[in-house]
Amino acid sequence: MNYVTIINNQSISLNDIPEIQYFEFFELNLGLVQDAVQRHCVNYFGFPFDKRVKLFCCIADDSTHQIYVSSTIVTAQESLLSFSAKNFGFEKFEREIHENYGLKYKDHPWLKPVRYPKNRFDQSKTMANYPFFSIDSEELHEVAVGPIHAGIIEPGHFRFICNGEQILHLEIQLGYQHRGIEQQFLNKQKLLQRATLAESIAGDTVVGHTTAFSHIWESLVDFNLTRDIAYSRTIALELERIAIHTGDLSAVCTDIAYQLGSSVFGRLRTPIVNFMQEWGGNRLSKGLIRPERNQFPFTPELAARLTEILNIYEPDFLEMNEQMFNLPSVLSRFERTGVVSHEDVLSIGTVGMAARMSGLKRDIRQSHPYLLYSEIDHKPIVKNHGDVYSRVQIRKEEVKQSMKYIRTMLNNIPHINENSIDLKTPKPNSFAISLVEGWRGEICHCAITDEKGKLSHYKIKDPSFHNWLALAIAVRNNEISDFPICNKSFNLSYAGHDL
Amino acid sequence: MFNNLKIIYHQGKQFIPDVTTAQVPGIFRGRPIISTEKVDENELKDICPMDAISINPIRLDMGRCTFCGECARQFPRKIRFTKEYKISSNERERLVVQEGEDKPIEMNTQSRRKEIRSLFSQSLKLRQVSAGGDNSCEWELSASNNVQFDLSRFGIEFVASPRHSDGILVTGPINENMAKPLRIAYDAIPEPKLFILCGVDAISGGIFANSEVLERSVLNDIKIDLYIPGNPSHPLTIINGLVDFTRKK
Ligand code: SF4
Numbered sequence: 001m002n003y004v005t006i007i008n009n010q011s012i013s014l015n016d017i018p019e020i021q022y023f024e025f026f027e028l029n030l031g032l033v034q035d036a037v038q039r040h041c042v043n044y045f046g047f048p049f050d051k052r053v054k055l056f057c058c059i060a061d062d063s064t065h066q067i068y069v070s071s072t073i074v075t076a077q078e079s080l081l082s083f084s085a086k087n088f089g090f091e092k093f094e095r096e097i098h099e100n101y102g103l104k105y106k107d108h109p110w111l112k113p114v115r116y117p118k119n120r121f122d123q124s125k126t127m128a129n130y131p132f133f134s135i136d137s138e139e140l141h142e143v144a145v146g147p148i149h150a151g152i153i154e155p156g157h158f159r160f161i162c163n164g165e166q167i168l169h170l171e172i173q174l175g176y177q178h179r180g181i182e183q184q185f186l187n188k189q190k191l192l193q194r195a196t197l198a199e200s201i202a203g204d205t206v207v208g209h210t211t212a213f214s215h216i217w218e219s220l221v222d223f224n225l226t227r228d229i230a231y232s233r234t235i236a237l238e239l240e241r242i243a244i245h246t247g248d249l250s251a252v253c254t255d256i257a258y259q260l261g262s263s264v265f266g267r268l269r270t271p272i273v274n275f276m277q278e279w280g281g282n283r284l285s286k287g288l289i290r291p292e293r294n295q296f297p298f299t300p301e302l303a304a305r306l307t308e309i310l311n312i313y314e315p316d317f318l319e320m321n322e323q324m325f326n327l328p329s330v331l332s333r334f335e336r337t338g339v340v341s342h343e344d345v346l347s348i349g350t351v352g353m354a355a356r357m358s359g360l361k362r363d364i365r366q367s368h369p370y371l372l373y374s375e376i377d378h379k380p381i382v383k384n385h386g387d388v389y390s391r392v393q394i395r396k397e398e399v400k401q402s403m404k405y406i407r408t409m410l411n412n413i414p415h416i417n418e419n420s421i422d423l424k425t426p427k428p429n430s431f432a433i434s435l436v437e438g439w440r441g442e443i444c445h446c447a448i449t450d451e452k453g454k455l456s457h458y459k460i461k462d463p464s465f466h467n468w469l470a471l472a473i474a475v476r477n478n479e480i481s482d483f484p485i486c487n488k489s490f491n492l493s494y495a496g497h498d499l
Numbered sequence: 500m501f502n503n504l505k506i507i508y509h510q511g512k513q514f515i516p517d518v519t520t521a522q523v524p525g526i527f528r529g530r531p532i533i534s535t536e537k538v539d540e541n542e543l544k545d546i547c548p549m550d551a552i553s554i555n556p557i558r559l560d561m562g563r564c565t566f567c568g569e570c571a572r573q574f575p576r577k578i579r580f581t582k583e584y585k586i587s588s589n590e591r592e593r594l595v596v597q598e599g600e601d602k603p604i605e606m607n608t609q610s611r612r613k614e615i616r617s618l619f620s621q622s623l624k625l626r627q628v629s630a631g632g633d634n635s636c637e638w639e640l641s642a643s644n645n646v647q648f649d650l651s652r653f654g655i656e657f658v659a660s661p662r663h664s665d666g667i668l669v670t671g672p673i674n675e676n677m678a679k680p681l682r683i684a685y686d687a688i689p690e691p692k693l694f695i696l697c698g699v700d701a702i703s704g705g706i707f708a709n710s711e712v713l714e715r716s717v718l719n720d721i722k723i724d725l726y727i728p729g730n731p732s733h734p735l736t737i738i739n740g741l742v743d744f745t746r747k748k
Contacts, residue, residue: 116676118712127676147680150659152627152640155677176676179631180712187710192548196565196706203635203731247638260503266645267513273642278525283642284635286730287567316509323502495633498676 002028003070008368011219011432014448017056017071022080025072029057030086038063040349040362042435042444044083044093045459046101051075053101058433058446062367067433074103076121082108089349092465099125115175115498119183130173132159139163143480147176154494158483165479170472177498185458191217191291191423199286202462202496207233207240208438209460209496210289212445215370215434217291220426220449225371227414229294234372235409236276236288238402241439243272245395246317248491252392253324255485256333264320271309278305292423297416307410310403321396334389338474338486341386345470352441353394354467354490358386364437376405386474391489425453440464440493462496513646518738519585527733528566528580531559533598538577546570549699549706561586561594561604562702565730587727587740594702594728606747614691615724619665619745622654625695626664626688630681631707632671635731636698640670643734650738655745661685666693666724672700672707678714685721695725697737702726 002020006012020028033039042060046053052075059068074080082105083090096114097103102121105111113120116127134142140163147155155176161169184197198213199206211233218225246269253261273283280288280296288296324330340350345358355362363380365373381397383390426449436443441463448457471490475483515521523529540554547570551563559570559578571578577598586604588594589611593604608616629637640657643650650656658664661684673681685694699705704713727740 118675127679147677148626148628148684152629152637152657154629154632154634154637155680176680177629177631177671177674178676178712179672179674179707180710181707183712184707184710188548188706190548192546192567192569193706196548196567200633200700200706203633204638206635260506263646264506264510267510267647270642270645270647274524277523277527281526281528281568282566282730283733284638284731286565286635316506319506319509323506493634495631 003068005066005068006433007066008364008370008433008435009215009219011427011430014429014431017069017431019054019071019073022072022074022078025055025057025070026081026083028070029059030083032059032068033087033089037346037360040351041089041093042067042442043433043446043459043461044090044097045446046097046103047448047457048101053097053103055097056431056446058444060368060435062362065368067368069431069433076102076104079104079106081106084108084110088347092469113175115178117175117178117499118180127173127175130157132173133161133169133171135161135169140168156494160480160483162480165481167475167478167480167483170475172468172472174468174494175498177495179495179499181499182458182460186455195290201460201499202493203284204244204493205240205438205440205443205462205496206285207236207289208436208443209445209462211237212434212436212443214289214291215436216432216445216447217426219432219434220430220447221292221424222427223292223424226294226417228297228416230371231409231414232294232296232298233289235298235406236285237371237436237438238406239272239276240285242399242402243269243276244439244491245399246272248395248488249392251488251491252388252485255488256330258324258327258330261320261324261330264316268313268317268320271313275306275309278302294416298413299416300413303410303413306406310407314403317399325396331389333482333485334392335387336385337388337482338478338489339385339387340470340474342384344473345386348466348469348473350467350470352437352463352467353391354441354463354470356380356382356394357390359384362442364435364442368435370434370436372409376408378405388485388489426455428453438463440491441467460499462493464492464494464497467492468497514649515647518648518735519742521735523582523584523733523735527582527584528568528571530583530586530604531561531564531571531578531580531596532601533557533559533578533596534576535599536576538574543570543574543577546573550708557598559596560703561596561728562591562726563699563705563708564728565699565705584733584735585739585743586729586736587725587744589725589744591723591726594726606743608747611744612691612724615693615745616748618691619693623666623741623745624656624658624664625666625668625693626661626684627657627668627670628677628681628684630669630671630677630701631674631713632698632700636670636700636729639731639734640668640697640737643737648734648738650734650741653738653742655741661687662689664688666695668695668697669701670697672704672710672713673715673717674707674712675714678717682717693724694721695727696723697727698732699728699730702728705730
């Protein structure tokens with residue numbers, strides 16, 4: 001075997017990952033995803049050592065619930081065949097590897113900077129001299145937006161090439177939010193510091209990322225997840241989904257100047273985030289999830305309170321949706337706006353909602369279940385038009401679905417195990433992977449430990465890493481005035497991408 | 500039309516009538532109180548992931564604290580978090596709470612620039628800049644203006660351009676890649692202008708403090724007018740901070 005097969009949240013000895021020649025590695029991983037919709041690359045990254053770079057590629061198989069991990073060693077002197085020339089789903093990963101370690105590719109189609117990390121290989125590349133694609137023509141003009149945008153939002157630069165009001169091309173330059181967070185995971189030695197870091201990867205996906213980090217850690221120290229912890233995390237993940245989806249529905253209404261929807265969905269988010277505060281003391285769930293611990297146990301009193309909140313929330317949420325989805329002025333802005341075809345999402349390798357909007361069923365809750373998801377028997381919501389309408393519909397239906405899951409779970413609150421904290425150090429020379437379906441989509445964290453069990457590499461992948469390109473494709477041939485609503489309907493993370 | 504009215508009716512009354520006295524539900528970690536009880540000081544200091552606790556005497560710096568509550572959890576008789584959300588101040592030192600003290604966090608109107616109250620107490624337009632922020636403070640800033648918290652009732656609004664604004668409100672630890680755009684935005688604002696740091700990341704760098712990826716030298720020659728703690732800052736902390744700062748006599 002030239003790869004090793006593991007499952008979600010498993011850790012293995014580094015020695016168990018076969019180390020093969022680059023060409024074999026190339027053929028193996030491309031072969032695994034070739035004409036196989038059920039397989040895609042969840043993480044592909046480099047680990048520098050000893051003037052060389054060890055590449056790890058992790059291909060997840062949704063039908064067998066397995067992950068295939070292989071590795072190879074290369075140097076910056078070689079000129080490599082790029083995966084991306086054969087399969088576009090790898091383009092971002094290879095750009096990242098090139099940017100971080102200077103690996104050269106013979107035939108990468110679009111070897112552009114990703115995020116200008118502090119320790120990038122080529123320091124002569126700077127935010128100010130990003131090589132934008134341009135077209136020379138008297139008819140066309142460019143529109144540059146950002147990094148600072150009009151609203152209260154994170155920074156990023158958008159460069160449109162337009163023909164009149166119509167967008168021909170959009171290129172998105174990111175990196176403005178780079179905080180060197182992966183490096184910080186190695187610098188900080190205390191577990192609590194790392195959990196705090198995980199909460200800062202993307203402040204709108206606190207539960208998602210902190211859960212992924214916790215699972216990695218727990219797998220490395222062989223901690224057996226107790227039912228009450230798994231239960232709390234599952235509830236928190238679904239509540240985070242409800243809260244953000246509701247907020248997103250408000251935001252799309254704002255962008256089409258539909259005031260009623262904007263206000264109603266906006267205020268409906270409040271009881272959910274306020275419940276997070278009643279539970280753990282923070283509206284965005286910071287401090288709630290901690291590795292090896294049930295920091296804020298989910299009590300029957302909280303269950304009663306949550307039931308009460310959902311009972312009031314639900315009729316108002318449904319009524320507002322009913323009204324919105326029957327309003328011609330709303331539908332005309334949603335339907336056939338910002339379309340990404342099934343072929344395109346497949347080729348880009350989008351994940352989460354940005355895959356499910358266009359007939360690509362990717363949902364870690366079903367394909368690589370963790371926590372209580374195998375008991376829930378989750379069925380992903382899939383739409384087929386790939387437009388704003390599909391993305392908004394998914395949110396509506398996922399909120400309903402999450403409420404159903406939560407209500408079922410509330411009937412069966414597990415007994416709370418008394419916390420016995422015996423902090424162990426992670427296993428030495430190990431590799432661990434964790435996949436979590438955050439509200440945006442697939443979150444993947446990978447960790448490598450050294451011979452003493454210290455973290456020697458930490459790799460984070462937010463779903464936005466794949467999905468930004470889908471936004472750029474979505475706006476082609478749309479009016480530039482439709483950009484805001486396209487953008488909001490994806491609601492991608494800058495911080496999660498820039499790390 | 501009828502449906503719309505029905506929906507509006509079903510919302511009931513949502514806005515919080517008095518955001519200066521409203522109670523927050525459930526657990527809230529606001530202004531801490533540190534008792535004089537004897538504890539192993541080094542152990543307490545060591546717990547904090549943010550280096551927010553210093554010893555001799557024991558102090559807790561809300562400008563560094565992420566309000567995770569770990570210190571209070573392990574030393575419940577030493578540290579207690581109250582539900583007081585009015586924790587902003589125009590002086591950095593006022594964010595530091597010392598053992599044995601129990602007094603509200605307040606603005607120092609003496610050290611506030613004279614023109615601030617006369618110019619900005621009835622109308623304040625701010626430009627928000629996220630400089631490496633994780634989108635949590637950004638979220639709560641947006642929430643401050645939803646129908647419940649309704650910040651704009653005070654004439655305070657976030658505007659699209661620095662040229663239309665009276666000042667900048669920064670979220671995030673101010674990283675290298677955003678340092679320059681932040682400076683450009685600040686320079687584009689007409690005088691007199693405000694500079695506000697919102698959230699633990701902005702105030703001290705937060706969990707990223709001392710990281711080489713930060714570029715906080717842009718703060719060297721800017722007068723910081725207001726510090727709004729929290730991670731993220733609660734809407735009530737944000738609103739009361741801005742209102743007290745501009746209106747307090
Ligand atoms: S609550 Fe603040 S002071 Fe206490 S441990 Fe957490 S960060 Fe440190």
